[in-house]
Amino acid sequence: MELIGILLFLISVMLIIGVLATKFSSKLGLPALILFLLAGMVLNRFMYFEDVQLTQFIGTLALIIILFDGGTQTKWEKMKPILGPASSLATLGVLLTTFITGVAAMYILDFSLLEGLLLGAIIGSTDAAAVFSVLGNKNFNQRLTSTLEAESGSNDPMAVFLTVALIQMIVMPDMSIWSAIGSFFVQMGLGLAIGLLIGKTSVFVINNIKLDTSSLYPILAMGAAVFTYAITDYFGGSGLLAVYVMAVFVGNSDLTHRFSILRFNEGFAWMMQIIMFTLLGLLVFPGQLISVFWKGILIAVILMFVARPAAVFISMLFMRYNFRQKLFISWAGLKGAVPIVLATYPIVAGIDSSNLIFNTVFFVVLISALMQGSTLSWLAGKLKLTGEEDDGYASVELINLGDTDSEIMKVTIPKQSPAVNVSLSDLSLPDHTLIIGISRKKKLLTPTGTSVIEKGDTLYVLGDKERRKEAKQSLLGKMEKAKTPSDITGDIKTKE
Template sequence: MLEAFDLTVLTIASLIIISIVMLRASSRIGVPTLLIFLTLGMIAGSDGLGIPFDDAVLAQKVGVIALAFILFSGGLESDWPTIRPVLLPGALLGTVGIVLTASLLGLFAIFVLNFPPVAGMLLGAVVSSTDAAAVFNVLRTKQIGLKGELKSLLEFESGSNDTMAVILTVGFIGLMQTPDHDIIDLIVTIFKQIILGAVVGLATGKGLQLLINALHLEYEGLYPVLLSSSILLIYAATNMIGGNPFLAVYLAGLVLGNTTFVHKRSQIRFLDGIAWLMQIVMFLTLGLLVYPTRLADYVLPGIAFSLFLMFVARPLAVFLTLPFCRLNIREKLLTSWVGLRGAAPIILATFPFAAGIKESDQIFNIVFFTVLTSLILQGSTLPLAVKLLKLEAPLIRKASYPFEYENKEASNTRLQEFIVPYNSAATGKRIFELKMPEDSLITLIYRGESHLVPTGRTILEPGDVILVLVNNDNAKAVAAALTMPPA
């Protein structure tokens, strides 16, 4: 028995390490990383190397917990000032857009694929949400950025639209299991889950900040443990009271990430690592659940369903949802093409299995085929689409620093990041020539992949990321000195 346990641990560890190593291959060929993870899972499964796994209920549990950590981490790293301008269109895409996409796909499943009415709508709900994380993996590997507010819009949509997809999926499963329920019950459930999930998420996000800052723990390593346990608590508690747990954990992360708390940078790095681990484990598990030999029966319906999603359902949902927003036609077209399917649809496809739905096997295989098709076709052509639509912009990388400075609410001094624009009057000047406030201090310059310790004679270059010790009184003056356009 001990040998069997050791073999299981060896297999899991090996698959995770291979997945990480394969990330380099993903970067070279420009495909989403989750496609690599799914493929490895399929290769290792029953039809490949022979690892037996057919427990859909276990896969569902692994998937929902992993998704909770991924959404919390995504919210934690989201910048509210960049989300605020796209809050309305992002919320509309994540709610109305999901309903329209699910409805159109459901009608296609009913009238073209001959699904029973409620089962067809269930299939549409399962595959209705997007995965922008896969999109930006492709864009980063090809060194392509997006103009305007597109990046913020797509990130916010991807973090919020899983909520509506989960609600619709659970709702239609409930309609199939309890025929006496009607559409009114589903609408009531939707509003209840959104309201409760939002309230719990906003409240717990602020509560977490107060708790972390008030504890003054002796051991720094306990803070990530506290944060990880809190994610599970938020998920479980919200689910138990009838709210949407995915919305709650995302909003909790968003609220917490836009406040100041103890060891913030180290905790964000820890959660980022956990989110990557969760993605790998989740995709490998879902890949193991698939029998590639069975997908052959779903090639034609899968291709038809995928093409309808990519060229009809998603574009219609985007254009009908955002008729009066500030996005132009080219931006709406790219938003339509960016609708890659990823983790959430495959996880939701395990829900019918767990509920014992008759069409569960058919739904899972069509969804899996659709996700693969979307990642291969849309994922590989995204850089080309960005260029053809003339929406590419320089990719802004996050600076990394060789030290950590903890900003505290009680202190008036903080370490703030500034970027020297290409048209700034500061470019080409030495630091001592800048009209910087006397009570400010440039501590580090991040240039390309290098860190520079500045002196008064250091010459600033366009694109330099500068870390400056500032206070509430001089921050605006520092920003003006570094970003002011030439006279």
């Protein structure tokens, strides 16, 4: 029992310190992962931990949950206009970053070409958790924020594919590169198809099943996300891509118990980040980092100042982003959980240079997060990419009221809404529908007949479930159709 007590004490301290660390990280403009990693490095002075396979399993589970949380909070209306640039960054951008960094690593670390490319692939993608944590509460240009969030949420599959393919080519030298290219299209295609299929199924099940308590719906949604990864991986597809696609579909659908699902996801994702980064920190010993100190700095500098900018400018060559915007996107390529989790793959595969790769990746992630994460706000200000007004996007959330026939809709009013500048007394709402609250500029207002709706207001609308469509029509007009996740494929008809 003494050992169990010590472990429980360490876990509790780890969670408490992790939560408190987020307060300091937001003030410093750093990704919280830095402090979690440092906490793990401190803890390894008091406990010995080297279970790489357990860390890889927990890391993969954490990535599923983080991607599911990020995907459900991604607005399709914001993502749709930048889908082309984000897709190019998530594929061609990762490939170019991998090649440039890999060639540099080959000379700096005295690696073979494949080993150098493997290191480049591991650190080739931006990290969703790091990007979300840095961009989330900052007043950056909305188009750039959406581009970076979409890129970071969708580029992990490319990094995973390249890492696994390069490991296989190192272990099996006779493997054909053409079979790897064919495998890429199969993985991405299956990931997209299965993600959409399970996303649509999940929405139907959540909206129609009657569970005894509303607290079970978030668990059902999370279970569907993990199932999406597992079944896609079983059939040879990209599990992470499937999870992200499924999450975007679910998050942009009319979903009962949406509020409780999103809040549960957010809290659970934070907990998994704390556990994952701390465990990853436990695998690192500061003494081993000293041996790659200067080489790690050189690779990090090449990655931040050469590989990432070159990848961004080339992959966005004919896209409508100016030089300042591309420069900002280049600097916002933060590294985090994915590279460190992927760095455990060579160790599990038994590659000779795996420990050097892991320590180098860890060092590069620390440098990237410290330098880029702490200066992102400053750079945005210098490039005059902050404070731009958002045109506003329609947003609808449903809050279920148990076994009743009523529900509360949380509706964010965009600039183009027909309800803007209309008083509540003049608003044509269906019978038995009432606006019970208005949130405006972080203040909750009590609605009266003379209250006038403004752009950006969030309305809390109490009404019958069967009159939901009429209420949305009154508040959003025909714009609500643009928000449905059916636009992801273009041929799935909305029920409404």
